[in-house]
Amino acid sequence: MIVADKKPIEEIVQEIEDVKSLLIAGCNECVTVCEAGGKKEVGILASALRMYYLNKGKDVKVDEVTLERQCDHEYLEEIRDMVERYDAIVSIACGVGIQFVAEQYPKMRVYPGVDTCFMGATEKRGLWVERCQGCGQCVLAKTGTVCPITRCAKRIMNGPCGGSTKGMCEISQEIECAWQLIIDRLAALGRLDEYEKLFPIKDWSTDRAGGPRKVVREDLQQ
Amino acid sequence: MRLQYPTNINIIRVPCTGKVDIIHILRAFEKGADGVYAVGCLEGDCHFNTGNLRARKRVEQAAKILDTIGIGGQRVQMRNLSSGEGPLFVEYAKEMVELIRELGPNPLKKAKAEIKKRENAA
Numbered sequence: 001m002i003v004a005d006k007k008p009i010e011e012i013v014q015e016i017e018d019v020k021s022l023l024i025a026g027c028n029e030c031v032t033v034c035e036a037g038g039k040k041e042v043g044i045l046a047s048a049l050r051m052y053y054l055n056k057g058k059d060v061k062v063d064e065v066t067l068e069r070q071c072d073h074e075y076l077e078e079i080r081d082m083v084e085r086y087d088a089i090v091s092i093a094c095g096v097g098i099q100f101v102a103e104q105y106p107k108m109r110v111y112p113g114v115d116t117c118f119m120g121a122t123e124k125r126g127l128w129v130e131r132c133q134g135c136g137q138c139v140l141a142k143t144g145t146v147c148p149i150t151r152c153a154k155r156i157m158n159g160p161c162g163g164s165t166k167g168m169c170e171i172s173q174e175i176e177c178a179w180q181l182i183i184d185r186l187a188a189l190g191r192l193d194e195y196e197k198l199f200p201i202k203d204w205s206t207d208r209a210g211g212p213r214k215v216v217r218e219d220l221q222q
Numbered sequence: 223m224r225l226q227y228p229t230n231i232n233i234i235r236v237p238c239t240g241k242v243d244i245i246h247i248l249r250a251f252e253k254g255a256d257g258v259y260a261v262g263c264l265e266g267d268c269h270f271n272t273g274n275l276r277a278r279k280r281v282e283q284a285a286k287i288l289d290t291i292g293i294g295g296q297r298v299q300m301r302n303l304s305s306g307e308g309p310l311f312v313e314y315a316k317e318m319v320e321l322i323r324e325l326g327p328n329p330l331k332k333a334k335a336e337i338k339k340r341e342n343a344a
Contacts, residue, residue, distance in 0.1 A: 009291065040243070044287070048291050051248070051330060057337065059337050
């Protein structure tokens, strides 16, 4: 899922000091799971903002809505009738959802209410970890299902580098060396011969180096 | 025991303080409460293991939000006692009332009144 973190309220209010009515829009998908932008967080942010404005002597209408998804036009259409009633929208979906709201409603002021961080998983409640960088050309088959692009600070394809000490990365004692993990897992699988093979130069054009990316599936398009 | 505790406290019963969420605390302030405190079992004695510890964390988060928006985080507190400690319950209630008296009423009440006055004048 896409992992996001709450934006400090101080930062959000800077952008919306002048509004008279505001819609807080949450998303029922990834940001609900990482407890940053679901229905519950919409309620908390809306309540906090209502009190913030009131405390400043401003009469601002702050309403709440949580969509099934903000990264699909269909779900965004559901709020078409209501968006006109507001000066601005604070979206607490991921960056994708926030941009899609703005694209769907071009005349609307849309602001982010979360900081979108990465694609990751819930290690335990309150701890989310990055596992994929969406490089566009998956190498997990060759690396014992440990991603060197995500988990190695240098993103090297033939590791480990000289900075790996006792299984940890040189940039932090808290970060495990991805290549140590790869070797350990390949050893456990009895497939260390895979490690002997050198990776050819990776085609980074499918990563961000090729600019913003698209997946085109003509078989699905109408 | 027939102990008296301040009458300006409104008790909201919950099955466990673990049920109390940040939004409940915030809504109380939105509705004009001057202060909120959660009274849970002693730490380590929760029937549901971690209910009171969760409550403490939520109280802390609510306090942080209230500080940010200028209501004052001190207005929300967490207290722990066992069900046999009636006198301590009274002591906490008095302590809380005193703390809120020092802090004054919820600033939102004054703000609401001013907005209403402005509207009436216009």
